[in-house]
Amino acid sequence: MTNDGFPQRIVCLTEEPTEVLYALGEEGRIVGISGFTVRPPRARQEKPRISAFTSAKLDAILALQPDLAIGFSDMQADIAQALIKAGIEVWISNHRSVPQILAYIRRLGAMVGAAEKAEAYAATLQARLDTVAAAAARLPRRPKVYFEEWDEPSISAIRWVSELIGIAGGDDIFPERARAPLGRDRILADRDEVIRAAPDLIIGSWCGKKFRPEQLAARPGWDAIPAVRDGELHEIKSPFILQPGPAALTDGLDTLHRLITAWAARHAEPCPA
Template identity: 65%
Template sequence: MRTFPPERIVCLTEETVETLYLLGQEDRIVGVSGYAVRPARVRCEKPRVSAFTSADIPKIMALEPDLVLTFSDLQADIAAALLRQGVTVFGYNQRDVAGILAMIRSLGALVGVADRAEALAAGYEARLAGIAARAKGRARPVVYFEEWDEPMISGIRWVSQLVEIAGGRDAFPELSAQKAAKDRILTSRQVIDARPDIILASWCGKKVRPEKIAARPGWDTIPAVRNGRIHEIKSPLILQPGPAALTDGLEAICDALG
C-alpha cells in the first residue's frame, strides 16, 4: 500500500463496493466486479475489471491500485497473481452475520473512517435485534433456502442466521456451517423429509422457476409446495455477505415469512 488511507481501491466483490459507498468513500474506488450493482449508479460510475473467479489482471494493473479487496478462497488465484505484481491485497472471508459486521468495521478502519463504520455496523446490529425481538414467541415456520438447483445446495451460514432472525427455522442448520457449496449439497429426499413450510430460492444469478421446484417428483407432499409458498430472493440481495443481506435481503425473508 503506497498511501494511507489507500486512494485507489479495486473491489473484486460487491459487498465491499456497497460498504465503501455507504461510508461515503466511493471516490476511492477505481475498479469493481462485474457483479457490482449496489448502489445502482456504480454500474455507470466505475470500470468493471473482474467476474467472481476470474479477473483482467492487466486492466487492474493499469488502474494503479493502492489496494485490491478480494473475498474467499475462490479468489485466491487472483490475489496471488496481483501479489506477484507487487499489489497490496486484502482478502475477506466472512461467512456469518458477525463476520459481515466485522468486515464493515475493518474496511472502515482501513480507509480511515472507523467512526463512520462503527455507526453503520451498530445501526445494523440494532435493526437485527429489533427484528429478532418482534419474531420472538411466534410460531417458527420451517424454511428451506435453496442456493442452487442442480445440484440442490442449501443456504450458507449468514442466510441461515437471517432466516432465524426473521422468525423462521432453517430446515438444514447443520449444513449452513459448511463454507463450501459442495458440502451443502442435498438430495430431494432430504428436502421432502424436512417438510418445509416455506421455500426460498436464490440461484446465484439465474432466474428462479418456482413451477420447476413445485414439479419435482414427490415434492407435492411438501407443505410449502401445497400452499404455494415458494419465493425467489434475488441473489444480489442475499448471496453477497454485506449490507445488502442485512437490509433488503432480510426484508425479503421477512416478507416471505409473512
Template identity: 60%
Template sequence: MAAFLPERIVCLTEETVETIYLLGEQDRLVGVSGYAVRPPQVRREKPRVSAFTSADIPKILALRPDLVFAFSDLQADIAADLIRAGVAVHAFNHRNIAGILAMIRTVGALLGASEKADTLVREYEARLAETAAAIRNTPRPKVYFEAWDEPLISGIGWVSELIAIAGGEDVFAEKARQHAAKDRIVTLQEVVAAAPDIILASWCGKKVRPDRISARPGWASIPAVRDGRIFEIKSPLILQPGPAALTDGLDAIVSAISGAAAREP
C-alpha cells in the first residue's frame, strides 16, 4: 500500500513554513501564518489564514487541507476545531535545538522528503558545531535575553542554547527550561543582580527601545547598560523555533557578542 503524502498543507506558525520551502516542497502549501516572512516570497505566494492564538477556521477549511501543522498548547483550541471538522493536525511542541532538528526531520518524513530533511539537519549540526568551536577559548560574557518588556520575560530554551553556542552565558539559563512564558518572568532587581555584560532584546511584534531599557530604575549600574551593549535581534530571526534561529538568529547573537568584545578597552 502506498504511503499517504499530504498535498494541501496549512501551517499555523512560521517555522514549518520555512522548513517546507527549504525542502523544496512549497507547492504543497496552501495557507500560512500571518507571521510567515521567510522566505520573503511567501507573503505574496501564499494566503494568510492565522495569527498565533487565532485562526480563520472557515478560510482554512475552504482551502481543503489534508494536513495542518500547529505549534504549542497555545494553538490547542484551533487544532481541536480543525480536528472536529475532520482535518488531520500535527502539533509540534518543541522548545530546544534538538526539538527544532527533530521538527525538520518529522516534516520531511511526513512529506516523503526524509533524505532532504536529513541533509538539512546535518548542515545545521555542522554549522552549530563550527560556531561553538570557533569561540571555545574566548571569554564568555554574561548575557540577558529579553523576549518581552511588560512584564520582563527572559529567553526560552533554544535561545539560551544559542547564546551558549555563540560564546555567551545566559544569566537566566535555569528559567530557559520553562516552557510557559509566565514561568520565565523576571524582576528589575533580578536583572540588576545578574549584572549582564550584554543585553539582547527581541520584543515580538514591536521595536525594541534601548533608551527605555537603559532608563529602568536601578539599571544604570548594569555593565551592559553602562557600556552601551544593548542589541535588538529581530523577532522573526530568533523567536520562532525553526531554521531562522539556527542561521540568521545565531549569526545575530554571534555578531552582538563579538561586537561587544571588540569594544573592550
C-alpha cells in the first residue's frame, strides 16, 4: 500500500475496528488484531493476534511497528497507557449507543481516508435498522425483555443492546441501567428486581462462555417469571451482540428480531369467534 498520509499499520485491540476496516476494503492497513476477533472469519487467518481485551502482548505489538492502535472503553486504559508511553498513537473510542456506533464507523473511515465508503456503509446499516423497526411496529404485542450479559454477578444490557431490543420490537426491563456509562452500574445487587419486572423473554449472552438456561431458571423465585415459566430462555452469542460494531447492527439485531417475532406469534391474542 502506498503512503497516502493516513495510518498504514493499524493494530486493532478489539474486534469492531477490524470488522469495519474489512467492510470498507481497508484491511491491508491492519497489522494486528484482538484474539477475540471472529468477524470476518478470514481475519484470524490473515492477521496476527496480539491482545486479549484487558491485556496485550506489548513486545509483539511494538515489533509490528504500528502507527495507530485502536481500542475501546476504559477497560483498555492500561493497554493504551503502555502504548502511549512507548510512543504509539492510540485512539480509544467509547461509543455506547446505536447512533454512536454509526458515528464510529464514519470516524474510523475518515481516519483512513475512506470517508465516502464509510458513509455509504453506515447508510446501509441505518436502512437495515429502519427496516427492522418498521417490521417490529407491526407486531401484535411487545414482550418485556431481560437481557443478561454476565451471570455472577448478574449484569443487565449495555446501552446499544437495550436500544436494539427496542428496535427489534421488545422493551428492555432495565432501560435506565443501560444508560449508565460503566459496567458496574448495571450489576443487579438484588435479582428479585427481575422477578418483580416479570419479563416475557430472557436472553442470555454471557460474555465469552455458554449461556446455561437451566442455571438461570433454578435461581430462587425465578420460576414465577413468565419467561422462565414459558421456557422463553434464549442465547445470543456474545460476538454477535456485545461488540459495539457492525455485528450488533446485523446478526445481533436480526437474532433479537427473530426471537421477539417468534414470541409475539406464540402469544398473539386469539381472534374472536
